Amino acid sequence: MAQIASLQIVQLTVTGFSCFADEHSWTFGRRTAVTGHNYQGKSTVADAIAYALTGAPYFGGRDLDRLQNGASANMRAEIAVRTEDGQTHVIRRGRHEGKTFVSLDGVLMTLERFAERFGSRDLILSLLNPLYFAEVLGGDGRKLIEQYLPAVPHEAVMEKLSEHMRGVLGDDRLEMPEVYLKEKRSELKELEKDRLVLDGQMQQTDSQRARLQKELDEKKALLAHTAAALAPLARKQEACNTSAIQTQIAELNAQYDTVSEDHAEHERVRLQAELDAAQQRQYESAGAAQLQQMQNQLQLLYSKYDDEVGRLRYLQQQGVCPTCLRRLDGAAFPEVQAAFTQRLQKIQTDGTALRQQSEALAAQETQSRLQFEAQKAAEISRLATALQTLPTGVAAQQRDSIKAKIKELSAALLLGGLTAEEAQQYQALFHEQGKLESEMEQIQKLLSSLPRGQKEALDKLDEEIRAINDKITAAKAYQSERAARLFAPVKMRRAGLKLYEPMKESGELRDVFKLTWDGRDYVRLSLSERVRCGLEVVELLSRLSGKSYPLFVDNTESLCDLGAAQHGGQMILARVVPRQTLQVKALDEPQRKAG
CATH class of the missing domain: 3.40.50.300 (P-loop containing nucleotide triphosphate hydrolases)
Known part of the structure; x- marks a missing residue:
């Protein structure tokens, strides 16, 4: 037709x-x-x-x-x-x-x-x-005019571009520059979205690494301080001559056996042995292990609570889920925030219950210890009174003297040359040293488990984004040159077509399609x-x-x-x-x- x-x-x-x-x-x-x-x-x-x-x-x-x-x-x-x-x-x-x-x-x-x-x-x-x-x-008028204009050869447009832009575009198909630009902008949007996610992940990793490294440095400083306090006590122990002490104890035991004994002396020995045993008897806690376990669980809950608070603060400040690191929209944000709040409340409830149980057990232990000490004191008082009522003889005095020396030497042998106060300090420092070394090992494992290569992946994404931006810039130049050649036959008297104009913010030229009259925009006519x-x-x-x-x-x-x-x-x-x-x-x- x-x-x-x-x-x-x-x-x-x-x-x-x-x-x-x-x-x-x-x-x-x-x-x-x-x-x-x-x-x-x-x-x-x-x-x-x-x-x-x-x-x-x-x-x-x-x-x-x-x-x-x-x-x-x-x-x-x-x-x-x-x-x-x-x-x-x-x-x-x-x-x-x-x-x-x-x-x-x-x-x-x-x-x-x-x-x-x-x-x-x-x-x-x-x-x-x-x-x-x-x-x-309006702008859609471009399509109406273009369908009646002769096509512009691709090679003619490429010749007008710089060598760099020709290299950037390569063999890309540019029959429809607007479609090409739309595809590239879509690719750019996805890359920028991926970069945002990766950047958030890297920031979280850096934050975790910095926190763990800070904890590790603090533990190292504490370990160095503990080791410095422990060193002189260890040197004193090493300098202790245990063989000589053991020889002296053996000689005193032999001397002790040669001292003559009578009935009163036998009774004194028996009472003294019971008194020594009563004095050396130590309280054995039935719930110490359970109490220590509760304390460890409380420490874990405190750490978990601090971690959840940090993750919730990150969610509230960044608007990004700290688990999947995706930016949350208005509908998902309250749901994720409520989940964090619920977990914090549960941790707090569990911690309160555990602390109350720990306090009750500690009170029970204190009561048991007080009862033990009272019974021990009563037993010691009874035996000491019984000893004082016995008649004192020369043999008893000799045996007491020998026994006192043996006790002193045995204590020195047991404590490695340290005093009781030094030995107690040594045990506390040694325990603290082991605890710090264990905690440092755990921190090192956590540091080793953190993701690696995120910076390199981010740099790669930045390079891809730069390449896409270069293609968009070159394609826009191609589009402008093609439009200039395509609309070259469009001649009117006082009316004209504006194909590009500067942006107010940056001054960068952007593609437009506007009518003008004597150089003035149509909207001003x-x-x-x-x-x-x-x-x-x-x-x-x-x-x-x-x-x-x-x-x-x-x-x-x-x-x-x-x-x-x-x-x-x-x-x-x-x-x-x-x-x-x-x-x-x-x-x-x-x-x-x-x-």
């Missing part, structure tokens, strides 16, 4: 359309004036022509209910057009029971077939309405300037598409003239005439004056 290159409206008939409930018909010439007072139907004529040709109002859109007369069940617009071959065709479009139909010469057509014959909706409305291209299509600018766009589209379609210029009372644009097709001029009913009149002679 051949495409229509030129058409002229001969007659327009509407029924149930906007302010025309009944059937109305008007005849059009090559130049036609549509005049009348406000609310007489001038804009309705424009909408009816647009609806018949495209199925949309004069300014596009889908609000067809606005076009239908409120008192009418159906709506119809019919135009008789004369094409370039001199034949007359009838286009009829309407709504019947909510369904739209379109026919050509009485034959129903699909919207796709109609567009193949007459052109797309945007093209027809851009040719009919001089304001449609700029004010409705007056109504008359916008119409004149639109007329030049209509002339351009007619030339590029090869179509000569009707042009409807509304509000021409605001125009002194139509500018320099030359429209070779049918022109319909609408203007307000006070206190006049609607008139549609074909003009005998073409007129350049709009008002």
Whole structure:
């Protein structure tokens, strides 16, 4: 089916359309004036022509209910057009029971077939309405013009780019730069998202490593202090001559046995032995192991509570889950925060219960120790009193002296040459040293288990992001150069196309598609300037598409003239005439004056 290159409206008939409930018909010439007072139907004529040709109002859109007369069940617009071959065709479009139909010469057509014959909706409305291209299509007008421009060879564009940019783009397919840029920006977004996650993970790892290293350094300092305090005691133990002490004890034991004994002396020996045993008897705790276990569990709960508090603080400050390191949206954040709060409450509850149990057990142990000490003191007092009541003899005095020396030497042998106070200090320091070494070993294991290579992975992501940004920069340069070459044939008189402009924040040039008039942006133009600018766009589209379609210029009372644009097709001029009913009149002679 051949495409229509030129058409002229001969007659327009509407029924149930906007302010025309009944059937109305008007005849059009090559130049036609549509005049009348406000609310007489001038804009309705424009909408009816647009609806018949495209199925949309004069300014596009889908609000067809606005076009239908409120008192009418159906709506119809019919135009008789004369094409370039001199034949007359009838286009009829309407709504019947909510369904739209379109026919050509009485034959129903699909919207796709109609567009193949007459052109797309945007093209027809851009040719009919001089304001449609700029004010409705805006930036999308680029696509409409591009489909009528000759393709720009890829090699010609690449030649204009720098060697670096050509190397960056390589063999990438750039038939559609906007699609390429969209894909690269999507890749960049994903890479930046991955970088954000990895950076969060690395920050958490660094924080954990710093905390563990700080703890390790503190433990090392404590260990050095403990070792320094333990060293002189250890040297004193090493200097102790145990063989000589053992020899002295053996000699004293032999001497002790040679001392004569009698009944009183035997009794003294027995009582003294019991007294010595009572004095050396130590309290044996039944719950010490359990109490120590409870203390260890409490320390673990304290550490776990501090760790959970730190993770919750990280969540609240960063808005990132400390477990999966994904940034949380508004719906997931309260749920994760509540989970942390619940865990903290459970740890606190468990710790309180365990502390209370520990305190109860410690109190019980204290009571048992006091009872033991009281019984021990009573036993010692009894035996000491019994000894004092025995008669004292020379043998007893000798044995007591020998026994005292043996006891002194045995204590020295047992404590390795240390005093009781030094031995107690030695045991405490030795225990503390072992505890610190064990804790340091655990910290070293935790440090070794932390993830490695995150910095290298982050650097790799940064390199990929830089490469993508380079491709985006090169593709934008390619797009700009291609657009400049593609739109080079687009020549108008005072109207122009702006393809790029600087960004306010950075001054960087960005791709745009805007109309200008004498170098000024379209948004700054007056109504008359916008119409004149639109007329030049209509002339351009007619030339590029090869179509000569009707042009409807509304509000021409605001125009002194139509500018320099030359429209070779049918022109319909609408203007307000006070206190006049609607008139549609074909003009005998073409007129350049709009008002």
